[in-house]
Amino acid sequence: MIEVDCYICKSSKKEHYDSENGHNIVKCMECGLLYLNPRPEQSEINEASKSGMHKGDELLKVTGKFKEYLKIDYLSKLNDFSYAVMFSEGKRISWLDIGCGHGEFVETLANFGGKNIDIIGLEPNIKKLEGARERGMDIKFFDLTTHQDKYDVISALNVYSHLPNPPEDIAKWCDMLNEGGELLLQTGDSAELTAEFHHKPYSLPDHLSFTSRKLLVELLENLGMEVLQVETYRMGQYPVFSALELLKEIARFFLPGHVATFQFFPKYPDIDMWIRAKKISK
Numbered sequence: 001m002i003e004v005d006c007y008i009c010k011s012s013k014k015e016h017y018d019s020e021n022g023h024n025i026v027k028c029m030e031c032g033l034l035y036l037n038p039r040p041e042q043s044e045i046n047e048a049s050k051s052g053m054h055k056g057d058e059l060l061k062v063t064g065k066f067k068e069y070l071k072i073d074y075l076s077k078l079n080d081f082s083y084a085v086m087f088s089e090g091k092r093i094s095w096l097d098i099g100c101g102h103g104e105f106v107e108t109l110a111n112f113g114g115k116n117i118d119i120i121g122l123e124p125n126i127k128k129l130e131g132a133r134e135r136g137m138d139i140k141f142f143d144l145t146t147h148q149d150k151y152d153v154i155s156a157l158n159v160y161s162h163l164p165n166p167p168e169d170i171a172k173w174c175d176m177l178n179e180g181g182e183l184l185l186q187t188g189d190s191a192e193l194t195a196e197f198h199h200k201p202y203s204l205p206d207h208l209s210f211t212s213r214k215l216l217v218e219l220l221e222n223l224g225m226e227v228l229q230v231e232t233y234r235m236g237q238y239p240v241f242s243a244l245e246l247l248k249e250i251a252r253f254f255l256p257g258h259v260a261t262f263q264f265f266p267k268y269p270d271i272d273m274w275i276r277a278k279k280i281s282k
């Protein structure tokens, strides 16, 4: 384990925020970022992201399986962000989805873009990668730090919190964009919440930090991106109350490997943040 400072403002001033699974989250007293401290070494993080196993009080298993229902959800997000306009121009769009998991978003995009999209997924977890390939998707794993290809769009859904140093990683993604290229990011907008109202579990040490809309917009602008659109949605882990959802939560409670929150009425449900940003031409 290593002691780290805030990767946004570099401040070492921090206060305890909350604990879970034998790990601590601290809050940066300068900018408000929430981050895991101390945290596993880089080599351990790399290994964990490949295998899906994380060390804590309990070994956290995060492999899961392809979730068909996510495709409906992703399709409605693509419509909210008017991506049909991009594909109606008849130009072939190259799109890289980083941390594509089982490939739900890749499959949604392949259907959405049709012949106008070249979609590649990047996934370090071997089990997820193999599963997605079996479904016929173009999924690879390569080292982004030495990757030379450029793309029109790079998306990273639910990746931010797993990154050891987001400013560094996102800067690299921006370099990988063609002129006028775009990023689409999804992460929680939760750093401004008190621990009482933060969504749980935090999934430590799988998640390394939690940001806010303000911090992420500033980060993107500092990297020369223009933020085009930000939307927030109800967090997936907060079910909308109905008899069926109540039964599903009860099932999740008893099924191993599932998490039931029973949080039908959280105080801050709409913290699932999506950001679309464009590279400003130099």
Ligand SMILES: [Zn+2]
Residues within 6 Å of the ligand: 006, 007, 008, 009, 010, 011, 028, 029, 030, 031, 032, 033
């Ligand atoms: Zn800070």
